[in-house]
Amino acid sequence: MHPRTVWQAMSGPGFLLSAWPWRAVAYLTTGAVAGAVTLVGVVAAVAAGGLLAVVVVGLPLLVLTALAGIPVAHLERHRLRLVDRDPAPGRHRQPSAAGLWSWLTTRLRERSTWQELGYALLFAFLLWPVDAIVVTAALALPLATVATPLLMATVGDGEEAKVLKLWTVTTWPAACGAAVLGLLLLALGAYALGLAAGARAEFTRVLVAPRGGDLGDRVVELTRSRVRLVDAFETERRRIERDLHDGAQQRLVALTMALGLARLDAPPGPLADQLARAHGEAGKALEELRELIHGIHPKVLADYGLQAAVEDAADRSAVPVDVRLELPGRLPQAVEAAAYFVVCEALANVAKHSGADRAEVTGGHRDGRLSLQVRDDGRGGAEAGAGAGAGSGLTGLADRVSVLDGRLSLSSPPGGPTLLRVEIPCEWTEHRTERFA
DSSP states (O other): OOOBBBHHTTSSSSTTTTHHHHHHHHHHHHHHHHHHHHHHHHHHHHHHHHHHHSTHHHHHHHHHHHHTTHHHHHHHHHGGGGGSSSSOOOOOOOOOSSSHHHHHHHHHHHHHHHHHHHHHHHHHIIIIIHHHHHIIIIIIHHHHHTHHHHHHHHHHTTEEEHHHHHEEEOOOOHHHHHHHHHHHHHHHHHHHHHHHHHHHHHHHHHOOOTTTTHHHHHHHHHHHHHHHHHHHHHHHHHHOOOOOOOIIIHHHHHHHHHHHHHHHHHHHHHHHHHHHHHHHHHHHHHHHHHHHHHHHHHHHHHHHHHHHHHHHHHHHHHSSSEEEOOOOEEEEEEHHHHHHHHHHHHHHHHHIIISOOOEEEEEEETTTTTEEEEEEEEEOOTTTOOOGTOOOOOOHHHHHHHHTTTTEEEEETTTEEEEEEEEEEEESSSSSSSOOO
């Protein structure tokens, strides 16, 4: 496996013969040059902005100076590739609208913009001199020592040479020994450069390109996309319900009425019997379609809200259900839909699997949260993670509730009672003083 960072390359064999020492030199050298340029640019911009502020012209220049960290960080993320092959993405958001003003306001409100400005100031006043000192100490000084024989043969006329201006070499064996020492120092300097470049790169990552730094943004965007999918799903359910109710159901009602009238007008005989059977089948199809429409998205939920829809579901339950809800208003559509289908699934499980004689649905909205409980006096033993075949069928609904940052919990000890609880954070979208019918 090829090393992805200079530190990883240093831990393996062949570091000195690889390109990594040269990459470290390039990283630190370009850092020294870029830092010096940044220092000149920042000082010039602040000085010009301060002098021109008295005539207002300097204020935009000072604002642009505050954004100086953006191009510096962009350059640093590209320079990181010299010693660190891991991705270094930026953390800026896309502006909500097109245009310079939208871009400017977005950038000035971002925390990453000010982090990058802080890095740019550190880069200009502290980091680049360190880069220059490290390169000089680890590279220039050993090379000067290696060049001792050459200096003795040229500048010293073969008689003497000064090593780093610290001591004088007057013999060729001493000059060759200095050259060998320089090679050893050069090898050590290569490792020193690798350590310095790796440390410098890690410091840069912390401020302008952290590893996995976009993970939090991706999680947030993923959560938002899941919420948008739920909203789109609910919108599509309502559209299908409306199309079936206003289209296919009305046509089937008209067909049933026509068959009923034809049955009344037909004389007794085979034709009347066929019309009667057709009328009966049409009636059954109409009932099934109504149940299907109700299961897709009940009209009472869309028109009157969660409390009325839960009371309607309780009336249709095979097990007697007491409903005690305190919801004097409307909640977000996605919240109402999720809570309603959780209650419906729970009541269906009560009727099919619990052996209960009675159930109750209680709850309300308090402290910014919708809280509902479904309790039955059945045999218990239900499992929240079980599939529909085991009598639960709530796993998908639990995922749906979690998209809304809600929680679904189930308590069902053997022998009962069974308590299903759902909590979803939400706020009122509409208050009403009357009780839903």
